[in-house]
Amino acid sequence: MGHVKGMPEGFLEGMPLVIASNGRSAVPARGEKVVSMAPNTASPRDRYRAQVRAEIKEHAWGQIAGAGASALSLNAIAKQMGMSGPALYRYFSSRDELITELVTDAYRSLADAFRTTASDGPDLAGLAHAMRRWALEYPQRYFLIYGTPVPGYHAPDAVTTIAGDIMATLLDACTAEATEATDATDADNTADVGETAFDTHLAHHRQWAGGHPAPAPVLRRALTFWTRLHGVLSLELAGHFTGMGFDPAQLFAAELDGLLGR
Amino acid sequence: MGHVKGMPEGFLEGMPLVIASNGRSAVPARGEKVVSMAPNTASPRDRYRAQVRAEIKEHAWGQIAGAGASALSLNAIAKQMGMSGPALYRYFSSRDELITELVTDAYRSLADAFRTTASDGPDLAGLAHAMRRWALEYPQRYFLIYGTPVPGYHAPDAVTTIAGDIMATLLDACTAEATEATDATDADNTADVGETAFDTHLAHHRQWAGGHPAPAPVLRRALTFWTRLHGVLSLELAGHFTGMGFDPAQLFAAELDGLLGR
DNA sequence: CAAGCTTGTTACAGCTTCTAACGAACGCGA
DNA sequence: TCGCGTTCGTTAGAAGCTGTAACAAGCTTG
Numbered sequence: 041m042g043h044v045k046g047m048p049e050g051f052l053e054g055m056p057l058v059i060a061s062n063g064r065s066a067v068p069a070r071g072e073k074v075v076s077m078a079p080n081t082a083s084p085r086d087r088y089r090a091q092v093r094a095e096i097k098e099h100a101w102g103q104i105a106g107a108g109a110s111a112l113s114l115n116a117i118a119k120q121m122g123m124s125g126p127a128l129y130r131y132f133s134s135r136d137e138l139i140t141e142l143v144t145d146a147y148r149s150l151a152d153a154f155r156t157t158a159s160d161g162p163d164l165a166g167l168a169h170a171m172r173r174w175a176l177e178y179p180q181r182y183f184l185i186y187g188t189p190v191p192g193y194h195a196p197d198a199v200t201t202i203a204g205d206i207m208a209t210l211l212d213a214c215t216a217e218a219t220e221a222t223d224a225t226d227a228d229n230t231a232d233v234g235e236t237a238f239d240t241h242l243a244h245h246r247q248w249a250g251g252h253p254a255p256a257p258v259l260r261r262a263l264t265f266w267t268r269l270h271g272v273l274s275l276e277l278a279g280h281f282t283g284m285g286f287d288p289a290q291l292f293a294a295e296l297d298g299l300l301g302r
Numbered sequence: 303m304g305h306v307k308g309m310p311e312g313f314l315e316g317m318p319l320v321i322a323s324n325g326r327s328a329v330p331a332r333g334e335k336v337v338s339m340a341p342n343t344a345s346p347r348d349r350y351r352a353q354v355r356a357e358i359k360e361h362a363w364g365q366i367a368g369a370g371a372s373a374l375s376l377n378a379i380a381k382q383m384g385m386s387g388p389a390l391y392r393y394f395s396s397r398d399e400l401i402t403e404l405v406t407d408a409y410r411s412l413a414d415a416f417r418t419t420a421s422d423g424p425d426l427a428g429l430a431h432a433m434r435r436w437a438l439e440y441p442q443r444y445f446l447i448y449g450t451p452v453p454g455y456h457a458p459d460a461v462t463t464i465a466g467d468i469m470a471t472l473l474d475a476c477t478a479e480a481t482e483a484t485d486a487t488d489a490d491n492t493a494d495v496g497e498t499a500f501d502t503h504l505a506h507h508r509q510w511a512g513g514h515p516a517p518a519p520v521l522r523r524a525l526t527f528w529t530r531l532h533g534v535l536s537l538e539l540a541g542h543f544t545g546m547g548f549d550p551a552q553l554f555a556a557e558l559d560g561l562l563g564r
Numbered sequence: 565c566a567a568g569c570t571t572g573t574t575a576c577a578g579c580t581t582c583t584a585a586c587g588a589a590c591g592c593g594a
Numbered sequence: 595t596c597g598c599g600t601t602c603g604t605t606a607g608a609a610g611c612t613g614t615a616a617c618a619a620g621c622t623t624g
Contacts (some may be wrong), residue, residue: 187450271533283508
């Protein structure tokens with residue numbers, strides 16, 4: 041009900057508002073409706089618009105969790121919200137735009153989880169566990185980021201920026217680990233890790249580090265961390281271990297142990 | 303043209319037949335039409351049916367390569383083949399059944415690539431390179447197997463069987479490597495690999511090995527091989543390295559080097 | 565040859581995305 | 595306070611999809 045004709049009466053008080061404590065997190069916690077604090081000075085109409093957009097995205101996440109991103113239906117979302125299908129196109133110009141927003145939010149969510157963890161000190165093991173915790177809590181978001189790509193699709197600038205943030209956090213932690221290691225032992229024995237051929241290749245192809253001062257072996261370490269954790273995590277989330285009997289958590293822990301040098 | 307009304311006249315000579323040399327491979331090479339050798343005694347109708355099914359699958363692979371599995375359209379395939387939409391339902395009872403077939407074929411294709419490689423001797427490095435070669439040649443098949451899962455979907459028995467075959471091949475290679483290592487050095491120093499906590503866990507949860515006699519450390523090695531290679535490969539195929547500048551092949555080689563003990 | 569099975573056709577229901585035209589409510593400026 | 599433009603939600607409809615039903619025509623087997 042509610043929406044009979046035209047804009048719903050009293051739309052400002054019509055929905056429970058939750059002011060986001062963290063100004064960055066664009067992905068609401070389960071069941072909450074969030075309006076960012078920054079555009080508090082915005083016009084009522086803008087606030088209502090942001091509100092509806094957030095509600096649409098929430099229903100979208102619900103649908104994705106239930107049947108995957110490919111089954112996302114704007115029409116179904118509209119019905120759930122008690123309005124007609126075409127009304128949603130006032131808020132998202134197309135289904136693709138909505139999905140792009142969800143992808144961006146997923147990246148932001150992961151970046152937030154990483155940054156939050158790293159704020160308690162740059163610790164690779166903590167980052168790894170944060171990664172797994174986040175992935176298990178939001179598998180849909182994980183697959184939106186790391187799942188099957190759409191052949192024609194090209195990610196917008198926003199996500200490449202956020203992906204850079206995530207990588208920077210990881211590089212910070214790897215750098216901290218490296219300096220810590222050289223502090224613990226004597227100087228100049230960093231070479232005991234072994235300079236590989238790929239390290240020298242990386243030294244010449246490091247623009248992806250975005251100005252991060254980490255030396256090539258540290259870049260390589262970050263890449264290895266990323267690929268190995270993704271290897272176990274993605275297979276676990278996709279259910280490839282389900283029929284196998286062992287505990288994926290223990291496999292993850294074992295892989296992390298290997299990464300941290302036993 | 304061709305199809306005007308009813309079954310096309312002279313359908314037996316209507317299409318170029320290629321008799322499969324390998325009786326197992328259900329996935330045809332690019333641009334070929336394959337009919338298995340075994341049901342050569344089948345009725346002409348059956349042969350025609352298999353022929354059309356294969357042609358449908360070929361067009362399906364083309365569509366998947368172009369726009370992803372979610373964009374696969376039976377109607378579009380029918381048009382490409384010059385017949386009406388509902389006609390396809392004589393060959394596949396639903397879109398899901400077609401996709402399931404494609405998934406099964408993808409598994410079979412990977413299993414064939416593995417088996418072929420292993421027939422030249424059980425060599426882990428060779429298996430790894432075969433994996434990457436296959437994945438780069440058929441990224442769509444890789445993502446059909448290891449990509450984003452559909453929440454409700456449960457794989458049919460056929461694919462779990464084939465997945466078991468793949469794992470068996472990998473376990474064979476890992477076993478060969480282990481015995482080779484113990485032959486090279488003296489006896490009873492297998493312990494220098496280090497028995498991890500996860501090894502003992504695996505020793506108690508090994509039914510997934512399907513009766514393979516490999517000891518727990520070998521099981522663990524197979525798992526590690528699988529997850530690490532998948533980690534680099536899936537990120538490469540999904541394009542997560544594209545903007546980064548370095549050569550994915552070298553990252554893969556480096557990871558493989560690490561896996562093989564430098 | 566004749567009966568039956570198989571395959572193709574068109575028509576249609578019901579879903580989807582998305583556009584177009586319209587009316588009503590909001591809210592800002594005068 | 596009043597009015598007018600903007601925004602929003604509506605219905606109608608095009609074009610596409612999956613999948614079903616009814617029917618026509620040809621192969622194939624008794």
